[in-house]
Amino acid sequence: MTTTDAAVRLTQYAHGGGCACKIPPGELERMVEGLTGPATGDLLVGVGDDAAVVRIAGGQAVIATADFFTPVVDDAYTFGRIAATNALSDVYAMGGTPLVGVNLLGWPRDVLPPELAREVLRGGADVAAAAGCHLGGGHSIDNPEPLYGMSVTGLGDPERLLRGDAAVAGLPLTLTKPLGLGVLNNRHKATGEVFEEAVAVMTTLNADASRAALATGARCATDITGFGLLGHLHEVARASGVTAVVDAAAVPYVDGARRSLTDGFVPGGSRRNLDWVRPFLSAEGFDEEELILLADAQTSGGLLVAGEVPGYPVVGELVPARAGTTLVVR
Structure with missing residues (x-):
């Protein structure tokens, strides 16, 4: 309505x-x-x-x-x-x-x-x-x-919190909402076009995802908002003393996000996110556009969980810390 x-x-x-x-x-x-x-x-x-x-x-x-x-x-x-x-x-x-x-x-x-x-x-x-x-x-x-x-x-429950500093090497990474909200919102601001899927994603509560993560015994999670997937994942990996590996092909996007990126609708925040994590990022063979999408500033995004959560896509894994590198895109 x-x-x-x-x-x-x-x-x-x-x-x-x-x-x-x-x-x-x-x-x-x-x-x-x-x-x-x-x-x-x-x-x-x-x-x-x-x-x-x-x-x-x-x-x-x-x-x-x-x-x-x-x-x-x-x-x-x-x-x-x-x-x-x-x-x-x-x-x-x-x-x-x-x-x-x-x-x-x-x-x-x-x-x-x-x-x-x-x-x-x-x-x-x-x-x-x-x-x-x-x-x-x-x-x-x-x-x-x-x-x-x-x-x-x-x-x-103080004994069952989902913390950003509790990631452990060997666990998969689960993402509970698609990315691309930043570029679509930027296009909406510029043109007035309405993206119903993006609105549906942003108005979906993370309640079910949180309960599902707790049910699996997960102890580490964060929500993906203004710092983008790469930015928030960098924070988790740095605080936990691990390196996060992102499988770029497995990351889901809201329909129209790639087209909007190609058309130039990129929030300044998304570029700043990428600039921030670049010194800690290994992404050989990936072009700037792909990395901007992974760093895209989200609004009301999903949870990123250290562990496999049924019903949601696995988008990477946690590995032992690599010197000077918190993030790897493969």
């Missing part, structure tokens, strides 16, 4: 869109270096993973995260659904269940009507309801660009 005034294209009121608007990973690392220490005591997971995790009484852990971004699609209700799905994803990526979310809304109130903001919030509320997650108010500001997301608190 879409109810946005067709004359208003939300993506035209923001300089970028979705998770492609993230601060570049290398720049972000320099920005936060030295500001926080390692997780200790009941803080089980701190900086460097999908969410913070704190052990509480009763054999449980609280999982806390926040995520928001500028419009990735023109339709306000759909934008709200995508942003909320993406915000909930960090809890699923840690192996948890969302408990309560609060809205985070920025709106150019003198430029865009409040009715559109209401549609964004309605989209988020519908996703929270579908996830069985309470929604309790939030915070809003008058902002030059529209933005929306949620702060989400979840619960998990």
Whole structure:
């Protein structure tokens, strides 16, 4: 269901869109270096993973995260659904269940009507309801660009977390959603074309994938968002002391992604992702276009799991660490 005034294209009121608007990973690392220490005591997971995790009484852990971004699609209700799905994803990526979310809304109130903001919030509320997650108010500001997301608190088993630093050599790599969302969203912003498959992917909760991963005994996962497959996989491999090998031919893509790349619709974030991982990447024989797709900045992407998860494609494997190389594309 879409109810946005067709004359208003939300993506035209923001300089970028979705998770492609993230601060570049290398720049972000320099920005936060030295500001926080390692997780200790009941803080089980701190900086460097999908969410913070704190052990509480009763054999449980609280999982806390926040995520928001500028419009990735023109339709306000759909934008709200995508942003909320993406915000909930960090809890699923840690192996948890969302408990309560609060809205985070920025709106150019003198430029865009409040009715559109209401549609964004309605989209988020519908996703929270579908996830069985309470929604309790939030915070809003008058902002030059529209933005929306949620702060989400979840619960998990502290002994069965999915962590980004727990990858082990010898395990396969499973990807639970296709790539290519960045280039398709970039094309949508430029042309107004609507890609229904991309919208369906971005509004699919990672709840089932998370439960399936936990059922296999997996202990390591992350969700693929603004840093792309290669960027997030580099983070996992570096934190875990392994090297990740990607089988390029096995990686699935949303229909139209390759054509959009060939037509030049590449987010700046995707190029920055590739530049960031290039010093740690071995990809002999692969051209720039293939590597850009593997580094494409995703919005509300799937889970990348260290282990085989039934029903989802295996896209590579983890091998013992190779000096100076965290990523191999073959």
